[in-house]
Amino acid sequence: DxxxxxxxxxxxxxxxxxTSALLEMVTRGTYPGGVHFKIEGSVRVLGxxxxxxxxxxxxxxxxxxxxxxVRTPEGAWMREKDPAFGEVYLYMKPEQLAELKKAKEVLAGxxxxxxxxxxxxxxxxxxxxxxxxxxxxxxxxxxIDGRDFxxxxxxxxxxxxxxxxxxxxxxxxxxxxxxxxxxxxxxxTQFRDGAELMQVQIKRLEL
Numbered sequence: 001d002x003x004x005x006x007x008x009x010x011x012x013x014x015x016x017x018x019t020s021a022l023l024e025m026v027t028r029g030t031y032p033g034g035v036h037f038k039i040e041g042s043v044r045v046l047g048x049x050x051x052x053x054x055x056x057x058x059x060x061x062x063x064x065x066x067x068x069x070v071r072t073p074e075g076a077w078m079r080e081k082d083p084a085f086g087e088v089y090l091y092m093k094p095e096q097l098a099e100l101k102k103a104k105e106v107l108a109g110x111x112x113x114x115x116x117x118x119x120x121x122x123x124x125x126x127x128x129x130x131x132x133x134x135x136x137x138x139x140x141x142x143x144i145d146g147r148d149f150x151x152x153x154x155x156x157x158x159x160x161x162x163x164x165x166x167x168x169x170x171x172x173x174x175x176x177x178x179x180x181x182x183x184x185x186x187x188x189t190q191f192r193d194g195a196e197l198m199q200v201q202i203k204r205l206e207l
Contacts, residue, residue: 003139004132007150011125011183021045021122022206029198032166036060048120049073071097122207124185128152128176131188135174149186150178160192171197182207 027039041055051071058064065082076097078090092100121127131137137154153175163169171190179186189199 001132001136001138004128004137004152007139007152007178007183008125008129008132011123011128014183015121015123015125018120018122018207019047020207022204023122023202024204025200025202027198027200032163032168122205123183124176124178124188127188128185131174131176133157137174144177148180150180150183152176152178169197 022042022044024042025040027041028037030036037057037059039055039057041053044052049072051069053069053071054067056064056066063083066080068079070077073094075094076092078092079087080090081087128137134156135154136157137152140151140153142149142151153173155173156171160170160172169192171192173191175189175191176185177187178184184202184205186202186205187199190197
């Protein structure tokens with residue numbers, strides 16, 4: 001769809017000027033077997049050098065796990081907490097981070113997206129471009145709670161196989177809400193047979 005290509009191009013043009021970003025988001029969904037999960041997190045980025053990432057995952061309102069990471073040119077410091085291992089602190093040297101990034105690039109291939117720096121894709125252009133490969137996306141305008149949005153939605157380009165026992169089902173359609181005028185993706189919802197599989201909401205975005 002030419003509208004999708006034009007939208008991605010405008011988003012990328014804006015993202016070129018971004019040097020820092022703050023994102024707060026929440027992800028909700030259901031695993032096979034009916035286990036509900038919610039992941040709340042935030043990402044702070046200063047240029048391409050300093051990061052602070054924090055998230056908390058809750059499963060059926062009972063089990064929780066936490067992850068926090070600070071990354072600078074001197075390395076990465078991480079704190080993890082879950083019911084199985086308790087609270088654990090980790091450190092990675094810059095050389096290890098460089099090896100990890102190379103491994104991600106190899107696994108992603110030539111067309112893969114490496115999201116090591118959220119400040120390079122704060123509006124969601126890379127995600128939209130990637131989803132356009134999987135879904136036949138189209139754009140329409142909609143007013144929600146008095147605000148103007150672009151609704152990007154579409155069905156899978158190829159037939160989606162039925163999930164095997166215990167596997168997470170693959171979505172057969174997707175819908176994104178893009179706010180105007182800054183063209184930031186504020187919500188992404190995946191569906192299977194009309195039922196919601198997973199939803200990601202951006203609760204706060206500062207560039």
